[in-house]
Amino acid sequence: MPHASDRFQAITDTVNRYIAALAEGSVDDLVDFYADDATLEDPVGGEVHIGTTAIRGFYSVLAGLQRESELVSLRVAGNEAAFQFRLTVTAGEHKTRVEPIEVMAFDDRGKVTSMKAYWSQADATQL
Amino acid sequence: MPHASDRFQAITDTVNRYIAALAEGSVDDLVDFYADDATLEDPVGGEVHIGTTAIRGFYSVLAGLQRESELVSLRVAGNEAAFQFRLTVTAGEHKTRVEPIEVMAFDDRGKVTSMKAYWSQADATQL
Numbered sequence: 001m002p003h004a005s006d007r008f009q010a011i012t013d014t015v016n017r018y019i020a021a022l023a024e025g026s027v028d029d030l031v032d033f034y035a036d037d038a039t040l041e042d043p044v045g046g047e048v049h050i051g052t053t054a055i056r057g058f059y060s061v062l063a064g065l066q067r068e069s070e071l072v073s074l075r076v077a078g079n080e081a082a083f084q085f086r087l088t089v090t091a092g093e094h095k096t097r098v099e100p101i102e103v104m105a106f107d108d109r110g111k112v113t114s115m116k117a118y119w120s121q122a123d124a125t126q127l
Numbered sequence: 128m129p130h131a132s133d134r135f136q137a138i139t140d141t142v143n144r145y146i147a148a149l150a151e152g153s154v155d156d157l158v159d160f161y162a163d164d165a166t167l168e169d170p171v172g173g174e175v176h177i178g179t180t181a182i183r184g185f186y187s188v189l190a191g192l193q194r195e196s197e198l199v200s201l202r203v204a205g206n207e208a209a210f211q212f213r214l215t216v217t218a219g220e221h222k223t224r225v226e227p228i229e230v231m232a233f234d235d236r237g238k239v240t241s242m243k244a245y246w247s248q249a250d251a252t253q254l
Contacts, residue, residue: 008249043204043205044204044205044207045204045205045206045207073226073228075228075245075246076245076247076249077170077171077172077244077245077246078170080171080172080243080245081245082230083228101202101209101210101211101228103209103230118208118230119204120202
């Protein structure tokens with residue numbers, strides 16, 4: 001991604017595809033956004049998942065759940081993005097909505113090298 | 128800040144005071160939020176300002192401007208916060224609004240050790 005405007009657009013597209021994949025993607029689709037040695041901290045202050053196997057484990061909990069997602073706001077700067085989104089998860093009769101702010105850093109190939117999700121129980125709503 | 132709930136409330140209070148200071152505070156008020164060896168990257172991808180003198184230089188450009196600010200959303204997690212806010216700056220007849228997402232990390236004393244501001248020209252509006 002040599003030009004700043006190309007990089008900006010590439011990161012914008014990737015975040016939009018990631019938000020769509022949170023709702024409709026497979027675990028493999030989600031893992032594919034990440035570089036092999038990426039780190040994932042969700043929520044910030046919790047365990048840091050390092051590398052493909054750990055990241056796959058993190059996303060695998062979503063596999064059996066009905067999910068909806070929506071991008072609320074996105075800011076792209078340098079090789080990074082910060083974005084707020086809504087994720088609604090349904091498990092049987094239980095429906096929960098969280099609205100985190102996430103930060104991702106990207107490598108030159110457009111893969112996520114670092115993801116941090118900012119939210120707490122105070123941001124989770126039972127619907 | 129030994130207890131998680133105390134820390135959560137302290138960080139929440141600090142971010143709200145920071146947003147108020149962006150509109151009404153002096154340069155000293157803004158610098159006072161930061162630890163002595165803090166880093167400030169605004170926007171992300173630009174120069175990293177390191178330490179009190181550099182951070183004072185960064186905020187000094189705000190001193191002569193009329194400013195309004197408003198917190199849009201805040202997420203606190205661990206020792207960090209991510210928040211979106213609106214800053215409107217008036218210089219003569221020119222009024223500009225930016226709406227960044229910022230991330231701050233805090234030390235045990237509640238001082239900011241790292242600030243990163245996510246925004247680009249695409250997020251600046253001439254009013």
